[in-house]
Each structure stands twice: as structure tokens, then as C-alpha cells.
Amino acid sequence: MSERPDLGRAMREALPVFEASPSLQAWAREEARKLDQESLPQREPLTRPLRSRVPRFAQWPIAAGLVIAAAAGWGAGVLRPGANLTSSTNATTSQLVDAHVRSLLPGHLLDVESTDRHTVKPWFAGKTDIAPVVVDLADKGFPLLGGRLDYVDGHTAAALVYGRRGHTINLFVWRTAAGEPGDGSFSVRGYSVLHWSNGGLTSWAVSDAALSELEAFRDAYVH
Numbered sequence: 001m002s003e004r005p006d007l008g009r010a011m012r013e014a015l016p017v018f019e020a021s022p023s024l025q026a027w028a029r030e031e032a033r034k035l036d037q038e039s040l041p042q043r044e045p046l047t048r049p050l051r052s053r054v055p056r057f058a059q060w061p062i063a064a065g066l067v068i069a070a071a072a073g074w075g076a077g078v079l080r081p082g083a084n085l086t087s088s089t090n091a092t093t094s095q096l097v098d099a100h101v102r103s104l105l106p107g108h109l110l111d112v113e114s115t116d117r118h119t120v121k122p123w124f125a126g127k128t129d130i131a132p133v134v135v136d137l138a139d140k141g142f143p144l145l146g147g148r149l150d151y152v153d154g155h156t157a158a159a160l161v162y163g164r165r166g167h168t169i170n171l172f173v174w175r176t177a178a179g180e181p182g183d184g185s186f187s188v189r190g191y192s193v194l195h196w197s198n199g200g201l202t203s204w205a206v207s208d209a210a211l212s213e214l215e216a217f218r219d220a221y222v223h
Contacts, residue, residue, distance in 0.1 A: 089181040092153045092204075093188045099152050099159075100170045100191065100206040109161060109168070111148035120147045124158050130201060132158040132173040133221075140220040142169065152204075162217065167209040169217055176202045185211055194218055 103109050112123040121134040127149055136144045142162045150159040155174040162169040176197050186193040194205045194214040203221075205214045 088179070089186075092181065093186050093193050095153045096172060096193060096204050096206050097188045097191045099150050099157075099172070100168075103148070103150070103159070103161075103170055104168065109148070110146040113146040115144050115146075117144060120144065120160070123147065124149075128156055128158050128174075130158060130173065130175050132160060132201070133199075134160060135221060137162065137217070137220050140216075141165070142217050142220060164207070164209050164213055164217065167207050167213070169205055169207040169209065169214070171217075171221070172204040172206070173201055176200050185215070187211070196222070198222060 112120055114120050115136065115138070117134040117136050121132070124130075124132060124147065132147075134144070134147070138144065142164055145161040145163055145168075147158065147160045150157045150172060152172055152174075155177075157172040157174045160171040160173065162171065180197065180202050181195060183196045185195070191206060191208055192211040192214050194211065194217075196203055196218060203218075205217060207214060
């Protein structure tokens with residue numbers, strides 16, 4: 001019995017701390033409730049030895065620990081960002097993913113819907129302080145869908161939208177500023193994020209497509 005407090009303390013010290021989502025918290029509470037009900041003594045003959053019922057109560061701390069450990073492990077797998085993220089880069093990539101997810105809500109993806117770059121590019125004139133490079137990459141497998149204005153990490157961004165085999169790629173473009181993260185790729189909450197700078201502009205491509213797809217998109221867009 002004396003080993004269990006040590007085990008619990010070791011688990012609390014070793015496991016990382018994450019704030020679980022409401023759905024995960026609800027799941028953990030439900031699992032704990034089920035375990036608690038199962039551990040309640042049932043009406044049993046008085047002749048049944050008491051020690052035969054003790055293990056059911058003894059299982060509760062272990063089962064509860066497994067629920068907590070499972071929740072912590074789930075959080076680590078979902079919330080862990082890509083390697084070598086600074087706190088500022090982490091904040092930027094998190095906001096980019098939020099903007100990408102928000103754009104997928106009905107009616108939020110496009111302000112100008114067109115596959116013609118000569119329609120999309122002029123649309124941004126007077127709406128941003130940049131002239132984003134707009135290219136139609138349909139022949140490379142990345143058809144232009146249109147664009148919109150967005151606001152990410154303190155920047156008014158030109159968001160160009162491309163398709164890729166059922167996936168949506170948001171390309172956020174704004175003027176390069178001091179302290180911009182270096183070029184690189186990141187995995188944030190299950191989304192791929194690719195960053196590069198060129199010609200005084202910084203570009204962030206975000207999608208639920210594989211990172212290799214974003215790298216192919218970048219190569220086609222830049223060249």
C-alpha cells in the first residue's frame with residue numbers, strides 16, 4: 001500500500017501538464033463516474049468474506065490514474081507543436097491555424113471567388129499595403145480558388161486560397177517585419193504550416209494536407 005502514493009507522486013511529477021479540452025474533461029469525468037459506480041458494494045450474502053470485495057475498492061486509485069494518464073497522453077499528442085518553436089513562433093503558428101480553421105466555416109473562405117489571377121490580384125488593391133503574388137497553379141495540381149482579407153498576429157494579411165485533392169490551402173501573405181521567424185515547417189494541432197520569405201513579403205501556407213504537399217505547393221508558387 002505504501003508504494004501507491006509514491007507511484008502517484010511520480011506520475012504527477014513526470015507527466016507534462018496540459019489543459020484538456022472540454023470534451024476530454026467530460027470523457028474523463030464520465031469514466032471516473034462509471035468506475036465509481038462499479039466499485040460500489042452490491043447486496044451480497046453476509047457469509048461472503050469481506051476480503052473478496054476489497055480488491056474492487058483497491059482498483060479505484062489505479063483505474064483513476066489510468067484515466068488521468070490517458071488524458072495527459074492524449075493532450076500531449078494533440079497539443080505538441082513541431083520542434084524548435086520559440087514562444088513567439090508558437091503564438092504566430094497557433095493564430096494561423098485558428099485563422100485557417102475559421103476560414104472553413106460556411107461563408108468565410110472567400111471574399112473574391114475566382115480562378116483568374118487577373119481578377120483576384122486587383123481585388124486586393126487598396127485593401128492591403130502589399131501586392132501579393134497571385135499565380136494560377138492548376139497545371140501543377142493547385143488550382144486557385146480566390147482570396148480574402150484576414151487578420152493574423154497583428155497583421156492585415158492577404159489570404160490566397162488554393163485547392164489540393166480535396167484539401168484547402170490558405171496562403172497568408174504580409175509585409176516582412178523585424179523579428180519574423182525564419183523559414184521553416186511546423187506541425188500544429190494536426191495541421192501543416194510552412195513559412196518562407198521572399199521579396200520583402202512573408203508567406204505562411206496552412207492546410208490539413210501533408211507537409212510534403214505544402215512543400216510542393218511552395219516550390220510551384222515561388223518558381
